[in-house]
Structure formats: C-alpha cells, structure tokens
Amino acid sequence: MQPYRRFHPQYRERLALADGTWAELRMVRPEDAALLRDGFERLSPRSRFQRFLSAKPRLSAEELRYLTSVDGEQHVAIGAVTWSPAGRERGLGVARFFRLAHAPEVAEVAITVADDAQGKGLGRLLMDRLVESARERGVERFEFRVLAGNLPMYKLVQTLAPCEPEQDDDALCFHVPLSAPTRSGYELMRSLLALAAQGALMLIGPTCRWRMMARASSPGAYEEEARSP
Ligand SMILES: CC(C)(COP(=O)(O)OP(=O)(O)OC[C@H]1O[C@@H](n2cnc3c(N)ncnc32)[C@H](O)[C@@H]1OP(=O)(O)O)[C@@H](O)C(=O)NCCC(=O)NCCS
Numbered sequence: 001m002q003p004y005r006r007f008h009p010q011y012r013e014r015l016a017l018a019d020g021t022w023a024e025l026r027m028v029r030p031e032d033a034a035l036l037r038d039g040f041e042r043l044s045p046r047s048r049f050q051r052f053l054s055a056k057p058r059l060s061a062e063e064l065r066y067l068t069s070v071d072g073e074q075h076v077a078i079g080a081v082t083w084s085p086a087g088r089e090r091g092l093g094v095a096r097f098f099r100l101a102h103a104p105e106v107a108e109v110a111i112t113v114a115d116d117a118q119g120k121g122l123g124r125l126l127m128d129r130l131v132e133s134a135r136e137r138g139v140e141r142f143e144f145r146v147l148a149g150n151l152p153m154y155k156l157v158q159t160l161a162p163c164e165p166e167q168d169d170d171a172l173c174f175h176v177p178l179s180a181p182t183r184s185g186y187e188l189m190r191s192l193l194a195l196a197a198q199g200a201l202m203l204i205g206p207t208c209r210w211r212m213m214a215r216a217s218s219p220g221a222y223e224e225e226a227r228s229p
Contacts, residue, residue, distance in 0.1 A: 007133035009072065017120040021082055023092055025129060028077035032091075033064045035081070039091030044115045050150050051112045053171055067096075073137060074099045078129050080113075080122055092117045095126035097134055097142065105140040111156070118152070127156050135178055142178060145171040 013025045028036075040048070040059050048056040059067070070077045077096035081089045093113035100106045109130065113122050134142065142160070145168060146153045157163075157174045165172035 003136075005133075005136045007072075007076070007078070007129070007136060011078075013129075015125065017117065017122055019120050021092075021117070021120065023080045023082050023117075023122065025078055025080050025125070027072065028068055028070050028079045028094060028096070030065075030068050032079060033068045035079075035089060035091045036068055036094070037064055039094070039112075039114055042114055042116075043112070047112065047115055047118075050147055050153070051110060053145060053147060070096070074104070076130070076133050076137070078126060078133065080117075080126060093122050093126055095130040097130060097139065099139065100143075105138065107134060107139045107142055109142045109144050111153070123152060123156055124159075127160070131160065131178060140178060142174075142176045144174040144176065146174065147171055 007027065009027055009029070011025075011027055014022060015025070016022055037059060043051070045055070067077070069075075075096065075098050077094055079094045080092040082092055084090050091114065093111070095109070095111040097107035097109045100108065111123055111126055111130070113126070131142070144153070144157050146157065146165070147170065157176060160176045161179060163174055163176055165174045167173075
C-alpha cells in the first residue's frame with residue numbers, strides 16, 4: 001500500500017502572505033502552461049537571470065511543456081496562485097525539484113517568485129512545502145545552483161542546513177542534506193506529557209521520602225497505622 005502523502009495531485013492549501021494577499025498552493029499540472037508563460041513574462045530580467053543563470057527572453061513551447069508535465073515522482077512542482085478581481089488565476093510563484101537520473105536520491109531545486117510577490121514570505125513557504133514533498137518521496141539531498149549575491153535564495157538555503165557552497169562555473173552550488181522531519185505535534189505532545197510526568201515524580205518522590213523518614217523517626221507509627229481501620 002502507498003504511504004499517505006500530503007502532496008498528492010489534489011493537494012491545495014490557502015494562506016495569507018505577509019501583506020495579507022491570499023495565495024493558494026497546489027501541484028502544477030499540464031493545463032498550467034498559459035499561467036506559467038504569463039508568470040514568466042511578468043518576471044524582471046534580473047529574476048529570470050537568477051532563476052535560469054543566463055539571459056532568458058522567452059520560454060519555448062517545449063520548455064513550457066517540460067515545466068508543466070510533472071510526474072509527481074521524478075519531477076515535482078508546487079505552484080502558488082492568487083486571483084484577479086475578475087476571479088482569474090494569476091501565478092505568484094513555483095518551486096520544483098527534479099531528481100538526478102544517475103542519483104535519484106538527489107534532486108536539483110529551482111524556486112521562482114514573481115517580482116511583485118517577493119519579500120512576503122512566499123519563497124520560504126514554497127521551500128518548506130517542497131522539502132516536505134521531497135522527504136515524502138525519499139529524496140535525501142537537495143542541490144541548488146545560486147548566483148553569488150542572490151541573498152534571498154542564500155538565506156532560504158542556509159535555513160535548511162548551514163553549508164558551504166562549491167564554486168560551479170558562475171554559480172555557487174549548495175548540497176543540502178534533508179534532515180529528519182521535525183517532530184509531529186502528536187510526538188511533541190507525548191514528549192511534553194512524559195516530561196510533565198517526570199516533573200511530577202520529582203515533586204512526589206521527595207514528599208514520599210520525607211513522609212517515610214518522618215514515620216521511621218516516630219516509634220510505633222507503623223503499629224498505630226496497622227491498628228487503625
Ligand atoms: C529567491 C526567491 C525565490 C525568494 O523568494 P521570496 O518570496 O522573495 O522570499 P521570502 O520573502 O520568503 O524571503 C526569504 C528570505 O530572504 C530575505 N529577503 C527577501 N527579500 C530580500 C531582499 N531583497 N534582500 C535581502 N533579503 C531578502 C527574507 O527576509 C527571508 O529571510 P529571513 O526569513 O531570514 O528573514 C525570489 O527572490 C526569486 O524568485 N528570485 C528570482 C529567482 C531566483 O533567484 N530563484 C532562485 C534560483 S534557484
């Protein structure tokens with residue numbers, strides 16, 4: 001039986017960005033090609049350069065197909081959308097990983113947030129969800145190629161695991177192990193209860209010992225207790 005996965009094709013999550021904008025996160029699907037092209041066309045040349053590590057005036061039809069034909073296993077992409085006043089979806093960002101063909105436990109990562117949505121916490125949200133979806137699929141390491149000076153991306157990578165990058169052509173290459181997931185709320189609650197119980201024992205223990213010592217120092221105390229009904 002397949003283990004439960006949070007990031008399945010129907011995954012949807014609504015949340016508010018730092019400025020109050022509502023966004024929905026969901027898995028990218030083939031019908032998103034037009035949304036992705038529109039998002040790419042709104043990207044500044046600087047953001048395009050940081051994402052593709054070269055000047056990128058347009059996305060070809062083949063690239064669009066590749067970026068939206070995700071299989072949810074080797075290639076996973078989580079998109080963020082918001083809505084125009086007319087109710088039309090507008091792309092805000094996308095985070096994806098591709099497993100390496102020769103080392104499927106390793107995946108290369110790319111994240112892009114539309115310029116007007118940057119600095120509002122969306123990059124971090126997408127990164128968190130991408131890491132969780134990768135762990136669900138047994139990915140052990142993420143690789144990032146980041147241009148020197150890309151401070152927001154550098155910060156996102158460093159909060160996963162502090163690491164020293166390698167110089168790789170014009171970019172810095174970070175190899176980030178995906179550590180064990182943080183403990184679930186249930187496990188955390190159990191640990192807290194165990195700690196609370198330990199604390200209670202530490203309080204009760206000395207009290208019992210003190211009562212026993214008091215009894216021992218009062219001759220006949222046990223006999224009296226034995227006689228009482
Ligand atoms: C990198 C990128 C995805 C970050 O997305 P974002 O939504 O702006 O990121 P967040 O708002 O979640 O911020 C992430 C961190 O960067 C910091 N940050 C954001 N904008 C910043 C800026 N202009 N200067 C310095 N730090 C900045 C935030 O404070 C946060 O750090 P903190 O949590 O320690 O405070 C986005 O800037 C982007 O799409 N850039 C162009 C494409 C790109 O570079 N992709 C990466 C290639 S793999």
